[in-house]
Amino acid sequence: MRVPLFAVSLLAANALAVDVDASVSINISNCKCFPGDACWPSTNDWANLNQTVSGRLIATVPLGQACHDPNYDSARCQALRDGWQSPATHMDDSASVMAPFFANQSCDPFTSQSKPCTLGNYVIYAVEAGSAADIVATVNFAKKNNIRFVIRNTGHDYLGRSTGAGALSVWTHKLKGIEFKEWNDEKYRGSAVKLGAGVQGFEAMSAALAQKQVVLSGECPTVGIAGGYTQGGGHSALSTSFGLSADNTLEFEVVTAAGEIVTASQTENTDLYWALSGGGGGNYGVVVSMTVKTFPDAQVGGATLSFYATENPTETFYDAIDAFHAALPAMVEAEAMVVYYFTSDFFTIAPLTAYNKTAAEVEAIMVPFLTTLTSMGIKYTSASSSSATYYSHYDKYFGPLPAGNIQVGIAQYGGRLVPLSTFQTNATAMSAVTRYIASQNVTWIGVGTDVSRFGAASQNAVLPAWRAGPLVHATLTTEWSFDPAAWDRMLANQRLMTRGDNARARGGHPRVGRVYE
Numbered sequence: 001m002r003v004p005l006f007a008v009s010l011l012a013a014n015a016l017a018v019d020v021d022a023s024v025s026i027n028i029s030n031c032k033c034f035p036g037d038a039c040w041p042s043t044n045d046w047a048n049l050n051q052t053v054s055g056r057l058i059a060t061v062p063l064g065q066a067c068h069d070p071n072y073d074s075a076r077c078q079a080l081r082d083g084w085q086s087p088a089t090h091m092d093d094s095a096s097v098m099a100p101f102f103a104n105q106s107c108d109p110f111t112s113q114s115k116p117c118t119l120g121n122y123v124i125y126a127v128e129a130g131s132a133a134d135i136v137a138t139v140n141f142a143k144k145n146n147i148r149f150v151i152r153n154t155g156h157d158y159l160g161r162s163t164g165a166g167a168l169s170v171w172t173h174k175l176k177g178i179e180f181k182e183w184n185d186e187k188y189r190g191s192a193v194k195l196g197a198g199v200q201g202f203e204a205m206s207a208a209l210a211q212k213q214v215v216l217s218g219e220c221p222t223v224g225i226a227g228g229y230t231q232g233g234g235h236s237a238l239s240t241s242f243g244l245s246a247d248n249t250l251e252f253e254v255v256t257a258a259g260e261i262v263t264a265s266q267t268e269n270t271d272l273y274w275a276l277s278g279g280g281g282g283n284y285g286v287v288v289s290m291t292v293k294t295f296p297d298a299q300v301g302g303a304t305l306s307f308y309a310t311e312n313p314t315e316t317f318y319d320a321i322d323a324f325h326a327a328l329p330a331m332v333e334a335e336a337m338v339v340y341y342f343t344s345d346f347f348t349i350a351p352l353t354a355y356n357k358t359a360a361e362v363e364a365i366m367v368p369f370l371t372t373l374t375s376m377g378i379k380y381t382s383a384s385s386s387s388a389t390y391y392s393h394y395d396k397y398f399g400p401l402p403a404g405n406i407q408v409g410i411a412q413y414g415g416r417l418v419p420l421s422t423f424q425t426n427a428t429a430m431s432a433v434t435r436y437i438a439s440q441n442v443t444w445i446g447v448g449t450d451v452s453r454f455g456a457a458s459q460n461a462v463l464p465a466w467r468a469g470p471l472v473h474a475t476l477t478t479e480w481s482f483d484p485a486a487w488d489r490m491l492a493n494q495r496l497m498t499r500g501d502n503a504r505a506r507g508g509h510p511r512v513g514r515v516y517e
Contacts, residue, residue, distance in 0.1 A: 228281030243454030
């Protein structure tokens with residue numbers, strides 16, 4: 001995450017079609033100061049900053065240096081390559097990012113040993129924030145010296161906002177405070193938890209389990225909660241029951257661009273509170289901590305289902321996917337949240353999550369769709385379960401915790417919010433979209449939920465399309481290859497995502513929200 005957003009567009013210019021108006025002039029004096037410029041802070045200036053933040057200033061050394069001369073180390077390099085798709089490899093580093101497109105092959109562990117290891121698009125320095133005062137010092141230094149400023153926790157951001165060439169980053173990853181409390185004001189009375197900006201999903205879930213509570217977090221357990229997740233909305237396996245993470249915020253401790261530490265809530269600095277609750281990560285200030293509602297732990301029902309193109313006629317396979325989209329509104333209405341995937345080879349629900357429901361109740365939710373599949377002659381496998389706690393449900397289907405089962409750096413992403421009504425009112429077009437997307441070697445990752453009853457219009461800045469009723473958050477992915485010879489093909493996949501698949505998906509439902517665009 002970071003404050004200025006325009007740089008993402010500049011980075012993407014090599015991969016996207018960008019029309020530039022020749023009449024537009026650029027005032028160089030407004031540009032940020034860059035290493036090598038006369039305005040760049042002196043060694044003494046950086047030393048003074050380091051002293052101010054108690055030695056927490058980190059000069060970036062890219063993880064991939066072990067794979068390049070003169071620091072090449074065969075064993076370390078191989079270990080790095082083997083673990084490169086694990087979030088754990090990147091999240092505890094002050095500069096590494098999980099979206100390889102935005103690393104731009106800078107000190108890439110998969111490129112030639114002889115290729116120089118350069119900083120490229122990585123931040124040049126990071127301050128490992130241990131307090132709000134460290135963040136204030138970092139913000140003020142960047143502002144005083146006109147340096148590009150980046151906010152980072154784990155490096156998960158798909159849009160590249162966790163990095164930036166020539167930037168000074170405030171690294172919030174070590175702000176791990178977790179404090180459960182009872183909240184009592186005119187807006188809300190009930191259980192809550194204060195989370196430091198560095199707290200990740202698996203840490204919050206573990207702490208909540210001990211309190212017999214649940215807290216909303218993402219399907220990837222290593223994602224931080226207080227950063228881009230909540231500030232971007234934040235859907236969860238519990239969202240059909242409790243809304244988005246942004247719908248449950250109570251208070252933020254924030255360092256503003258002016259270098260001031262303020263509290264933002266529904267009664268104090270309300271405009272800032274509104275913006276931080278779903279208005280986009282890294283835009284309005286550096287969050288130091290966030291307080292959110294928690295909910296009673298309960299049994300959680302779960303289900304999975306799979307069928308394959310090789311075991312079913314092609315048209316029947318796609319007709320079955322259409323049948324799922326027709327059945328999904330009833331599943332969501334029964335208070336389930338459904339994660340599903342499909343390609344030209346397979347369809348899978350992984351999983352359906354139903355808070356405070358038994359395995360038998362989950363089976364009842366699934367029965368109409370299973371009956372349809374049977375009538376179509378589809379060969380499928382399905383299973384239902386009930387877990388005593390949300391933590392155990394999550395560990396079963398999204399785990400094993402703490403790392404989870406989601407790899408990083410394996411795909412490029414685009415996405416849309418698709419009202420489920422579209423699959424009924426525009427069924428023919430959406431059926432064609434489904435087939436086209438699958439034919440392009442694209443994976444559709446869908447999240448079926450309904451958060452329309454949460455977050456009144458005046459409460460937060462969540463994209464209004466989330467309130468359109470039952471919907472699918474559809475993420476479209478193309479393969480990412482770390483083979484250096486495949487770089488041009490990866491850029492072509494990026495163009496396909498932007499101009500082709502995502503645009504084609506938009507054709508079926510042109511008036512809904514766009515994500516990852």
